[in-house]
Amino acid sequence: MDRNVLSDRIALWIEGHKAESAALASELVRIPSVNHPPNGNEAAYQTYFGDRLRSMGAEVTTYELDTVPGLKEHPAYMNTRNYAGRPNVHGLFSGTGNGRSLVFSGHADTVYEGVEPWQDGPFSGTIRDGKLFGRGSYDMKGGMAAALEAVRCLQESGIRLAGNVYIESVVDEEHGGANGTLAGRLMGINPDMAIIPEPTNLIPYPAHLGGGIWKAEFSGKSGIGFNGEELISALDATVSFAMLLQKFKLRLNELVKPHPLWSHTDRGIDVVVLSILSGDTKRELQEKLPADGKLNFWIEGYPGMTAEQILAMLDEFYESELPHFPILAKCRPTITPLIRYLSGSEMPAGPQTDSFLASVRSAGSIALGHETARGQGSPFACDGFMFNLHSPTPALVLGPSGANAHAADEQMDLDSYYTLIRWYAEIMVDWCGAEGE
Structure with a gap:
């Protein structure tokens, strides 16, 4: 017919x-x-x-x-x-x-x-x-x-x-x-x-992008400085890491050659902060520096990229940025995956x-x-x-x-x-x- x-x-x-x-x-x-x-x-x-x-x-x-x-x-x-x-x-x-x-x-x-x-x-x-x-x-x-x-x-x-x-x-x-x-x-x-x-x-x-979600956990030194002791705000470290991730997005897109199938856009691959938690979230009034901080973040990758490669680039960038974020030298995150890394593919x-x-x-x-x-x-x-x-x-x-x-x-x-x-x-x-x- x-x-x-x-x-x-x-x-x-x-x-x-x-x-x-x-x-x-x-x-x-x-x-x-x-x-x-x-x-x-x-x-x-x-x-x-x-x-x-x-x-x-x-x-x-x-x-x-x-x-x-x-x-x-x-x-x-x-x-x-x-x-x-x-x-x-x-x-x-x-x-x-x-x-x-x-x-x-x-x-x-x-x-x-x-x-x-x-x-x-x-x-x-x-x-x-x-x-x-x-x-x-x-x-x-x-x-x-x-x-x-x-x-x-x-x-x-x-x-x-x-x-x-x-x-x-x-x-x-x-x-x-x-x-x-x-x-x-x-x-x-x-x-x-x-x-x-x-x-x-x-x-x-x-073709489609890949990506993963990771959790960064920070442990600081809580309290108030009655005796002049050094305190470390886990919240300050968490916020500094969020700012570092924004800069890492720019660096990641410089390090990774754009994939031909994404040449139609200047979007690049994204790095996104998904959530931040710090201190006693059940209390509105806080009277001390928070001892802990948690941040969840998403990083994308083109086909062929792996979670190990992405984290290695993030780690290298982290070390290079310590002069700009000195608290991150004192309060380093523990990073763990929250989901499997979803591989990009074509x-x-x-x-x-x-x-x-x-x-x-x-x-x-x-x-x-x-x-x-x-x-x-x-x-x-x-x-x-x-x-x-x-x-x-x-x-x-x-x-x-x-x-x-x-x-x-x-x-x-x-x-x-x-x-x-x-x-x-x-x-x-x-x-x-x-x-x-």
């Missing part, structure tokens, strides 16, 4: 099913699936997701991570989480044969709702002003709903795919997780290509990747009505490295537009969501091969 006819069918279906598609994404948001390391409450969401896959005719598999052969022995496994009652689920939509295969892989878990006020509540799933509000709407239940709806679009439009398509919902991606994504690879879900529906504002990213180069990216651009030009961006790296870290570094399946990151990820009033733009459904459907037609009834 003529390719344009298939695209016309896809466009017609999406236009006629916008209300249903929005309702599905809203329903996913209304099911809390918050990650509370080392635990998480994804079970109800995963049950719903599996039932949805089953209702669409998929061959559904649900499994606990503790049952996955070789998972705990894998070098990329992070052994700090509890997975009881936190299953992965995937559905297989079998093709007619002789087509290339694809998996849409996304995480079921969200970060917690936070302490900031929400206009509608974090799990309301409110639709207003062309947007879907709620925790996970943007990161990343909207993208996963788009994958479900893209498959349903093809089914109900009478378009049969030649290749197999999987939709996989994994647990524990937030807070430095990704064991759920690794488990999917070890379960044998390793098709020709993968799409991760993280929120990308409709920009296809063949799709392996080669004919298969080139062919897939060409299909993505071609499909995108249909869905967007204009040419898509080429060869960009994402401004965030994600679990794509479990595909690109630990499986034979290259992973592209592509998802909807929105705002306020991990913050109050998180939202997904619904027009971008409908466009993404079409883009996913067009990708499946191009990549997997299809014919119409």
